[in-house]
Amino acid sequence: MKRQTNGSRPVKLFLAVMGDEKRQNISIPLFAICLSLIAGALLMVLLGKNPVDGYRSLLQGCGMLMKEKYAGGKGMLTDFMSYLDIWTPMIFASLAVAVAYKAGLFNIGVSGQMLLGGFIASVTVGYSDLPGIVAKPLVILVCVVAGALAGSLIGLLKYKFNINEVVSAIMLNYIFQYVISFFILTFFVNPITRQSESVGENARLTLQNVEIGGMKTVVPLGFVLALGAVAVTHYFIHHTRTGFELKAVGANPKAAVYAGINVKKNIMLAMALSGALSGLAGATYYLGYLSSIQPKTLVSTGFDAIAVCLLGNSNPVGILAASFLITIITKGGMYMNSSIGVPQEVSSLITGLMLLFAACGVYIRARLARAADRQKQEEKSMASAEDGSAPGQQAAEQTRQEEVQR
Amino acid sequence: MDEYIVEMRHVTKRFPGIVANDDVSLGIKKGEIFALLGENGAGKSTLMSILFGMYEPDEGEVYIRGKKVEVFSPNHATAMNIGMVHQHFKLVSNYTITENIILGMETKRRIGGFLPAVDVASANKKVAELSKRFGLEVNPTQKIEDLNVSMQQRVEILKMLYREAEILIFDEPTAVLTPQEIEFLLDIIREMRRRGKTIILITHKLEEIKKVADRCAILCRGRLVGMCDVAETSTKQMAEMMVGREVSFAQEKLPASFGETLLKVEHLSVNNADGFPVVNDVSFSVRRGEIFAIAGVAGNGQVEVADAIAGLVAAAGGRIFIGEQEITDETVRQRNEHGLAYIPEDRQTWGLILNFTLSENLLLKRYYQEPYCVKGVLHREKFDEKSRELIEAFDIRSGQGEQTTVRSMSGGNQQKAIVARELDQNAPCIVFVQPTRGLDIGAIEHIHSQILAERDKGKAILLVSLELDEIMNLADTIGVIYNGQLLKTAPAEELTANEVGRFMMGVREE
Numbered sequence: 001m002k003r004q005t006n007g008s009r010p011v012k013l014f015l016a017v018m019g020d021e022k023r024q025n026i027s028i029p030l031f032a033i034c035l036s037l038i039a040g041a042l043l044m045v046l047l048g049k050n051p052v053d054g055y056r057s058l059l060q061g062c063g064m065l066m067k068e069k070y071a072g073g074k075g076m077l078t079d080f081m082s083y084l085d086i087w088t089p090m091i092f093a094s095l096a097v098a099v100a101y102k103a104g105l106f107n108i109g110v111s112g113q114m115l116l117g118g119f120i121a122s123v124t125v126g127y128s129d130l131p132g133i134v135a136k137p138l139v140i141l142v143c144v145v146a147g148a149l150a151g152s153l154i155g156l157l158k159y160k161f162n163i164n165e166v167v168s169a170i171m172l173n174y175i176f177q178y179v180i181s182f183f184i185l186t187f188f189v190n191p192i193t194r195q196s197e198s199v200g201e202n203a204r205l206t207l208q209n210v211e212i213g214g215m216k217t218v219v220p221l222g223f224v225l226a227l228g229a230v231a232v233t234h235y236f237i238h239h240t241r242t243g244f245e246l247k248a249v250g251a252n253p254k255a256a257v258y259a260g261i262n263v264k265k266n267i268m269l270a271m272a273l274s275g276a277l278s279g280l281a282g283a284t285y286y287l288g289y290l291s292s293i294q295p296k297t298l299v300s301t302g303f304d305a306i307a308v309c310l311l312g313n314s315n316p317v318g319i320l321a322a323s324f325l326i327t328i329i330t331k332g333g334m335y336m337n338s339s340i341g342v343p344q345e346v347s348s349l350i351t352g353l354m355l356l357f358a359a360c361g362v363y364i365r366a367r368l369a370r371a372a373d374r375q376k377q378e379e380k381s382m383a384s385a386e387d388g389s390a391p392g393q394q395a396a397e398q399t400r401q402e403e404v405q406r
Numbered sequence: 407m408d409e410y411i412v413e414m415r416h417v418t419k420r421f422p423g424i425v426a427n428d429d430v431s432l433g434i435k436k437g438e439i440f441a442l443l444g445e446n447g448a449g450k451s452t453l454m455s456i457l458f459g460m461y462e463p464d465e466g467e468v469y470i471r472g473k474k475v476e477v478f479s480p481n482h483a484t485a486m487n488i489g490m491v492h493q494h495f496k497l498v499s500n501y502t503i504t505e506n507i508i509l510g511m512e513t514k515r516r517i518g519g520f521l522p523a524v525d526v527a528s529a530n531k532k533v534a535e536l537s538k539r540f541g542l543e544v545n546p547t548q549k550i551e552d553l554n555v556s557m558q559q560r561v562e563i564l565k566m567l568y569r570e571a572e573i574l575i576f577d578e579p580t581a582v583l584t585p586q587e588i589e590f591l592l593d594i595i596r597e598m599r600r601r602g603k604t605i606i607l608i609t610h611k612l613e614e615i616k617k618v619a620d621r622c623a624i625l626c627r628g629r630l631v632g633m634c635d636v637a638e639t640s641t642k643q644m645a646e647m648m649v650g651r652e653v654s655f656a657q658e659k660l661p662a663s664f665g666e667t668l669l670k671v672e673h674l675s676v677n678n679a680d681g682f683p684v685v686n687d688v689s690f691s692v693r694r695g696e697i698f699a700i701a702g703v704a705g706n707g708q709v710e711v712a713d714a715i716a717g718l719v720a721a722a723g724g725r726i727f728i729g730e731q732e733i734t735d736e737t738v739r740q741r742n743e744h745g746l747a748y749i750p751e752d753r754q755t756w757g758l759i760l761n762f763t764l765s766e767n768l769l770l771k772r773y774y775q776e777p778y779c780v781k782g783v784l785h786r787e788k789f790d791e792k793s794r795e796l797i798e799a800f801d802i803r804s805g806q807g808e809q810t811t812v813r814s815m816s817g818g819n820q821q822k823a824i825v826a827r828e829l830d831q832n833a834p835c836i837v838f839v840q841p842t843r844g845l846d847i848g849a850i851e852h853i854h855s856q857i858l859a860e861r862d863k864g865k866a867i868l869l870v871s872l873e874l875d876e877i878m879n880l881a882d883t884i885g886v887i888y889n890g891q892l893l894k895t896a897p898a899e900e901l902t903a904n905e906v907g908r909f910m911m912g913v914r915e916e
Contacts, residue, residue, distance in 0.1 A: 252761075257738060
């Protein structure tokens with residue numbers, strides 16, 4: 001009796017906190033976040049900084065806490081709006097990863113698809129003099145179509161030639177990156193910035209220098225679209241026939257065949273949708289947050305999105321929360337650096353740790369399941385060993401627990 | 407006792423929930439061909455895996471050349487000159503024959519006197535010579551991926567010979583071969599006996615044993631039930647020992663009343679992934695109100711027949727009809743809609759999506775129909791309503807009702823869920839493959855009575871089963887499949903279990 005209480009009380013407590021399988025969907029990512037924040041705090045202590053100041057400055061940098069002083073015409077709202085501006089493409093990109101993931105596909109080409117959409121929209125609409133009311137929707141349309149085509153290409157390669165989507169996506173990333181760089185450097189380069197020429201204000205999805213309450217700020221129109229995309233994706237995955245088929249293909253392709261679902265069609269569809277969402281990420285990044293494209297680089301958003309998707313359990317609402325958090329750390333990192341001198345790398349480190357711990361989620365889940373099993377077994381053996389006193393009660397309790405677990 | 411090269415005394419091996427070998431004692435003489443006969447799951451492979459060191463017995467001892475085996479590992483077995491050809495070959499497909507054979511015991515040479523390297527050239531020569539000596543001709547530099555199954559098997563045999571194995575274990579070596587290839591293999595086995603090797607042949611095919619073996623041990627449900635001299639025992643007697651077990655309770659069965667022919671299969675052929683024909687010119691038909699059972703030992707093509715009817719594998723030839731409708735080239739969904747329900751053999755791989763809820767799985771074939779789906783939007787409340795109805799009707803037990811993740815349900819309840827879903831299709835034609843595999847008595851009885859109830863409703867039922875009892879209890883008509891061909895089709899009352907058992911072994915009518 002004593003031996004057991006000694007060994008298993010923390011385990012029991014941990015099990016109780018983490019809850020059953022359904023609750024673990026939330027509790028495991030939260031656990032990962034806590035661990036990484038603690039690790040980040042330790043890191044700051046090692047650097048001789050106060051972690052409380054550090055984390056406060058992260059929030060201040062994103063306009064969620066008041067800074068001590070602001071430059072003229074700027075305020076908390078300015079910071080918060082520019083936070084929304086960079087959060088927007090992250091939401092789209094993470095949704096793109098999630099839609100593919102639901103169908104059992106890993107879209108590592110989000111960054112490439114973003115670039116393709118952003119580039120095509122820049123050269124077709126961005127440099128035109130169309131009125132804003134026409135140009136802005138056109139940018140979105142062009143990006144969606146370009147991204148969807150790039151995504152379907154990966155899907156096509158997968159189902160026609162059985163080429164692993166990870167390999168083809170990585171290769172296409174390089175192809176997009178260098179071919180587009182060639183065109184930018186040859187035709188569209190700005191000789192001073194060495195980037196592509198800025199797109200016109202008419203085509204930009206983020207309004208610049210808008211005055212609200214005496215403060216100059218940006219207004220990311222794409223953010224509203226992103227919130228809409230979260231809702232639509234959620235509805236699509238959980239409530240539509242196509243979403244159901246997509247999930248079935250991802251969860252068990254053989255059973256999907258058996259149920260009469262067209263697996264190939266669904267692979268194409270999932271990649272096209274994923275690509276379209278990547279295109280939206282590209283639109284809000286290259287023609288919203290930025291106005292030009294830097295040649296020969298891929299944005300990290302598409303790769304961070306994989307992590308966000310993981311942390312958010314590939315659930316659109318979870319993704320909204322996870323991208324919110326990760327964007328705070330990446331964006332706030334700049335202010336943390338300038339205000340209290342914690343190197344910006346620390347914020348990247350915290351993000352990295354978060355992803356690392358989130359990736360351990362499967363492992364943690366397996367360990368929890370095993371610990372729960374062992375606990376059950378111990379209780380069982382205890383109940384049989386103590387024939388008489390209170391085993392009946394215990395057994396009843398245990399079966400109740402079992403039922404709950406099931 | 408010294409005459410035995412291998413002796414196993416009171417060997418018992420348990421796996422969770424099953425006793426694979428129960429107090430088995432046997433001795434194998436040097437230089438004989440010793441056959442191990444038994445049905446699927448009788449414990450033949452487990453017993454030989456113990457000898458080859460892959461498992462340690464829970465009880466009992468193993469003696470090799472009179473010495474007790476202390477350490478169980480394949481490496482030790484190899485060191486004691488024991489070799490095994492597994493049922494599923496263990497070869498590296500993009501290596502050459504020689505590279506596969508020498509893998510793990512490469513001859514080394516040194517380039518320029520110091521750089522170590524594998525001496526492939528001399529190994530090639532050695533392999534060529536070895537293959538010639540035993541009549542197993544191969545081209546040592548060919549890659550495994552370019553070889554057919556029978557050539558791959560040769561490589562496995564050569565691998566044992568290269569390691570100077572004296573005791574050679576063959577696990578179901580003929581399962582993947584054509585009749586001509588089987589003849590050739592049996593010749594090779596005889597040749598090896600002539601050279602003084604001891605051969606252990608695991609099989610469930612009587613004719614092979616009759617052809618080559620000296621002695622034969624018969625296993626049934628983990629127990630050794632007989633040991634005989636092959637020359638003095640008829641295949642009939644062996645078959646009886648193998649299937650001769652008490653027939654369990656018989657279901658109450660109403661007299662049959664057959665309607666018109668519903669499911670018709672004409673000259674069906676199916677190839678496996680390697681392009682090897684596993685079903686060959688099979689024809690049969692099932693009438694309304696009839697249970698047509700396909701009996702046969704596992705791996706004789708019966709599952710492929712069912713899969714071809716369901717559309718999970720393509721037919722290489724022949725035609726399939728439901729009523730007047732030809733379904734040979736239809737999609738899975740079209741077949742379902744034309745009145746086919748299918749309970750697959752592997753319920754977790756094919757029949758269910760384990761991470762989906764019970765409700766979603768119960769609607770897996772109806773989710774797109776009204777009222778569950780209207781204009782592309784799912785109506786979950788209708789899902790749940792229907793699921794609760796099915797859960798009630800089929801007594802499916804689960805922790806959280808229709809919201810339970812199927813993965814967490816017991817095997818019996820998973821199977822009930824599949825049966826519930828398929829019977830709910832109300833399809834006129836139902837295919838059951840191994841519907842009671844791995845279930846306990848209660849669940850088996852339940853499913854049997856459901857099959858009979860469907861028959862009495864006038865459904866055409868195709869039942870594929872490895873359990874002879876099940877077939878004898880349920881079938882109206884029995885077709886025995888052997889090597890991808892229907893060997894015998896007859897009304898159930900004209901056949902006894904022993905006769906069916908013999909046909910399953912490939913014994914033809916005299």
